[in-house]
Amino acid sequence: MTIDPIERLVAELGRLPGIGERTATRLAFHIIRTSRARREGSLARDLAAALEAVAEHVGLCERCNNLSTDVRCRICNDSRRDTGLVCVVEAVQDLRAVEATESYKGLYHVLHGALAPLDGVGPDELRIEDLVRRVQEGSVREVILATNADVEGDATALYVAERVKPFVVKVTRLASGIPLGGELEYLDQATLGRALVERRAY
Amino acid sequence: MTIDPIERLVAELGRLPGIGERTATRLAFHIIRTSRARREGSLARDLAAALEAVAEHVGLCERCNNLSTDVRCRICNDSRRDTGLVCVVEAVQDLRAVEATESYKGLYHVLHGALAPLDGVGPDELRIEDLVRRVQEGSVREVILATNADVEGDATALYVAERVKPFVVKVTRLASGIPLGGELEYLDQATLGRALVERRAY
CATH class of the missing domain: 1.10.8.420 (RecR Domain 1)
Structure with a gap:
């Protein structure tokens, strides 16, 4: 039937x-x-x-794992981008969010996930070795860790930082704190706590 | 590009x-x-x-306008259905809702809409003439108007009733009133008002 x-x-x-x-x-x-x-x-x-x-x-860019219809994605193929900067994100949607800010002109590296041992996602399930190979080539001077500001994202950032540190000048992490326009009264405790810990000199 | x-x-x-x-x-x-x-x-x-x-x-059943992969739909082709009963609905979804009750064994007629003069939907935009032709053939004894219980549905039912009355023994409309399990306290005024007007002998 x-x-x-x-x-x-x-x-x-x-x-x-x-x-x-x-x-x-x-x-x-x-x-x-x-x-x-x-x-x-x-x-x-x-x-x-x-x-x-x-x-x-649609496949993955051979360099950064962004979605692409070519061997390399539009961003990797753009000669105006700063090849010394690599922004590491969990997902293609995050790459798009960073692009939408129009304030970043470097390259990306998409991990396609975050470390989550309880769900069986270890380092081998993510595109971390690709990134290590990229930084070993020597042209990357800064790796910006732009994983989510949650437990998995923080753990992933920490792990990736350890792996790439030997090969780059600088490893940075996106700032966390009070979102713009955020009112302290309505902010969750965790965010406010983090904003206090990471307070900066004025 | x-x-x-x-x-x-x-x-x-x-x-x-x-x-x-x-x-x-x-x-x-x-x-x-x-x-x-x-x-x-x-x-x-x-x-x-x-x-x-x-x-x-997927096309429309030539008799009842239900969605069908054949010239006639499964219901029209089912010899166990009572061909003397025709339930008129606005949409195929409504037909499915009636079928789901498992308490109706007649045929259907799908109008594919309801009268809405303000949106430019007049009788010619609906499958009303098909229905009139069906009842003129003489084998239908009751037309059950199962359009929605809103302004458009009521207007459509009224219009269809006038058109088919000369050719059938009975034209009926689905009862409106308090839904099963409905509590008077939380019922909207219109429904409660209708339930009062259409109260039945006990």
Whole structure:
């Protein structure tokens, strides 16, 4: 017996994070409704083509592990970037967040995760050795650790710092503290505590 | 210049209802992450195939306008259903909701919308003439109006009732009132008011 195409679409949509069966059904019906007319711009066909293109063409940059359609990503290929700076992030989304600040002109290194021993993620599961090889080549003068400011991110930063220190002049970590516009009254204790510990001379 | 496949996927996902740019980006990255390995079960390829299948095979039942992969839908093709009963619903989702009660064994008619003159939806935009033709054929004895219990649904029910009355023995409307388990204290005024007006002999 063949599977009903509608049930199949609902099942596939349900594999997306945060999409339960109800939402998947709603999305499926929307897709079917806007695609039945078979006119130009059918959502079903456009989305299918976009998914195929991603599956076909998107891989990892051989240098920094950013997503890329070429062997090297757009950032690594950009000759105006400072190749002496490497910003280490957990995920491609974090790279994008740093890029969005428009205040960083160096390169990146995407680890694709953070150390989480309880979940079975050790150093071998992350792209740390790639980074060590990069800094061993000698052109990197500063490694900026931009992992998340949580337990896993801190542990990862500490581990990576130890590994790269012998080969670079400087290893830095993003500052933590009160977010801009943050009011002390409403701040969580951990952030305020950290801001106190890391207070700087005025 | 070719469009970046990742941006393209984000844009297509953003066409789904209730999916903003942020969620679309999150979904796209999840899809890419789970599809890069190119192993069996790549979400990108599976979802693309499911979308293609829907675009290719799903159409409307020629009799009741339910979604169907055949000329007639599963319900219309089921010889155990009572062909003398037609339940009129606004959308395929509503048909599914009625089916889920497992207490209805007649046929359906999907209007694909409700009258909404302010949004430019008049009788010609709905599948009302199909229904009139069905009842004119003479085998339908009761039309059950199961449109939503809101202004548009009520107006649609009223209009459809007038059109089919000459050809059927009975035209009925779903009861409105207090939902099962509903507590009067927390019920909205409109529902409680309707429950009072439509009170029945005990």
